[in-house]
Structures are given as structure tokens and as C-alpha cells.
Amino acid sequence: MEFLMTYGWAIIIILLAIGALWLLGVFSPSVPTTCQIEAPFTCQDAVVSDNSVILRLGANQVQSATVNSVTVNGQACPILTNTQLTSNQITTVRCSGLTFEEDEKITVEIDSSYSKTGGGLTHNIEGTVSGQASKGSYVYNDDSTLITAYDFEGDAKSLKSNQYDGTISGANCNIDGQVGNGCFFDGVDNYIDIGNLGGPHTTLSIETWARLDTQGGTVDRIFIQSKDTSPETGFQFGYGWGDDYYFRVCNAGTCETRLIIYTDEENWHHYAATFNAGDVKLYIDGVEVDQSTFNQVVINPSVTNTLIGEDSDTSTTEPFHGMIDELAVYNRVLTPDEILAHAKGN
Numbered sequence: 001m002e003f004l005m006t007y008g009w010a011i012i013i014i015l016l017a018i019g020a021l022w023l024l025g026v027f028s029p030s031v032p033t034t035c036q037i038e039a040p041f042t043c044q045d046a047v048v049s050d051n052s053v054i055l056r057l058g059a060n061q062v063q064s065a066t067v068n069s070v071t072v073n074g075q076a077c078p079i080l081t082n083t084q085l086t087s088n089q090i091t092t093v094r095c096s097g098l099t100f101e102e103d104e105k106i107t108v109e110i111d112s113s114y115s116k117t118g119g120g121l122t123h124n125i126e127g128t129v130s131g132q133a134s135k136g137s138y139v140y141n142d143d144s145t146l147i148t149a150y151d152f153e154g155d156a157k158s159l160k161s162n163q164y165d166g167t168i169s170g171a172n173c174n175i176d177g178q179v180g181n182g183c184f185f186d187g188v189d190n191y192i193d194i195g196n197l198g199g200p201h202t203t204l205s206i207e208t209w210a211r212l213d214t215q216g217g218t219v220d221r222i223f224i225q226s227k228d229t230s231p232e233t234g235f236q237f238g239y240g241w242g243d244d245y246y247f248r249v250c251n252a253g254t255c256e257t258r259l260i261i262y263t264d265e266e267n268w269h270h271y272a273a274t275f276n277a278g279d280v281k282l283y284i285d286g287v288e289v290d291q292s293t294f295n296q297v298v299i300n301p302s303v304t305n306t307l308i309g310e311d312s313d314t315s316t317t318e319p320f321h322g323m324i325d326e327l328a329v330y331n332r333v334l335t336p337d338e339i340l341a342h343a344k345g346n
Helices: 004-021 336-346
Strands: 033-035 041-048 052-059 062-072 080-083 090-096 105-116 122-132 145-149 167-169 172-176 181-186 192-193 204-210 218-227 230-240 244-251 255-260 268-276 281-283 285-292 321-330
Touching: 033 041, 041 105, 041 122, 052 062, 052 105, 062 080, 062 090, 204 218, 204 230, 218 321, 230 255, 230 268, 244 268, 244 281, 255 281, 255 285, 268 336, 281 336
Parallel strands: none
Antiparallel strands: 033 122, 041 052, 052 090, 062 105, 080 090, 105 122, 145 321, 167 192, 172 181, 181 321, 204 268, 204 321, 218 230, 230 244, 244 255, 268 281, 281 285
16 A cells, blocks of 8 residues: 555556557557569559558569469459550559458558560569558449449549549649549540440449539539430439539430539549439538439439540530549449548548
């Protein structure tokens, strides 16, 4: 008892100090991400998260260079995209669909190969990445209902299927976005063509981060559209008629639109829309802001390709002006909790 009375306050102070250091992460420090690979390959950067590993790789003075496989903590990468490297250029190679815990220690093994300029034998090269998993974006999730998704890290490669790899027309996807890089659209004639999304769809969800700049065209500021013009068939998602945030479905010229007056230019927001056999809901930053029931219970496929940032590749009347990042399209209805988690996660 005498000991406690004499040294009690000192013990309490020490325990408080230990607790403060624990909260500051002194006893569980973050692990810096390192990336190493043998020449002629170079690793400009690497990001490891709970659902993805993103590699910025180059290959100097080669005829061809390929990332053959990526292994993460002993597991083969579920979805490996953009594996062909161009000589003397930086390429973003993506491994997505991982299911690790946030803050988990990550070790990545890279198996690659190249042939020298002028041809010749194929040489195998190995590389490694180590780090601690951060919280990854929803576009990298292992979700079988994802039709397509884009991180816009310098390109418009689909994270699900190269069938929907985007062709960029004018848009700049090398500008700081909401998560890493995003795509800037000038409000004049920029767009991205991602091919035909097909259909029909009785359920559909779309989500994206976007930052609105000034009004682009005379009518709309399109996030994404998959709609024929005559007769109108398909869907549109974006802003229209001034400051109206909307989702629109058209079948054989009959259109229904759900919209809400909202605008916040120059700031990033997460936008989402869901369609469930005619039931439409709109979300901003994970919060439902409007809902409606359409007479049309199915979204029929358009004949024309799906565009990001514009209504038509032959018209410049409805361009988007601003930034778009982390766009995903699903063939199911996202739950309110999922949408909120995706909005809060980034």
C-alpha cells in the first residue's frame, strides 16, 4: 500500500503516456510501400490496398515487355489488366479483386518478361512490392455484378473486361482526381467511348465521383449515357436543363426522367443512381435525395456506343465540363449501405 501511495501517480502518468503513444501509432507504425524490379524495367510508383495493387511500370529500350503474373501474399491476382508495356513509357498495371484486411501487411511478387530491341530471346525478370494495405476504391472490388469500372489512372482501361476499354477523345486523364488521377472534360468536345453495354437491364446501378465546372453545353452535362437518338432508347445519367441532377430512361422514343435541382460547382461529390424494374433512386454523397417509379420497367439496349462525358460522338451540344473519377456500372441494385460506404470510403 505504501508503494502505491508513493508511486501511484507516476504509474498512472506512465500508463497515460503509453496509451497516447499507442493512439499515435508508435507501437504499430505504418509500413512504407517499396517497389523493386530489375532492369530494363522500372517501377515509378506502387499503391497497395485491401482490394488492389496498382503498379506504375516502365520498360526501357525493349521491343516488347509483359507482366505475366502478379502474386499477392501467395495468392494469384484475380483480375490482372493492362499487362502489355510500351517501350520508354510508363504503364499502369492493375491487380484488382483482392480481399485483404485494411492495414494488413502486403507482399507482391511480379513475374515479367521482355525481348530486346531488334528481336531475339525472351528474358524473364522478377520484381517485388511490399507495403501495408490502405482502404481501396470500390472500382477494384471483387464484384461479379460489375459490368465495367474505371479508375482513370492515366487511361480509360476497364477494370472488368477489355471489351469495355475506353477510347479517349480529347479528355485529359492525367490530372489529380478524387482518388489518384481522374479525367478532365473541357465542356466543348471531350468524351470517352466505352463500347456498347448491351442489355436489356431490369436492374442497373451507376456511381461516380464528379466535380462540376461551369455549364458545358446548352442542355446537359452528361456523366454517362447509353442512348440512341432516333428513336430514343437507353439511359442517361448526369445534369440537365440547368441545375437538375437526373436519371433518364427511354424506350422507342418514350422517355421518363427523374430529376432534382442541385448544383455545387468546383467541389467533388459522389453521385449514384439505381434502377429496379422502374423504381429509381438518386444519391449524393451516399445519401438518397430523390426517388420515383417509372412506367418503364426495363432499360432496353441502345444501338450506339456508351459515352462518358457527352451525349453523342457526332454532336457537341451536351458535353460535360469538369472532372470525372471512379466510375462503375453494375447489373444489380446497390443497397443504400453500399452506396454510403463507397461515398465515405474515398
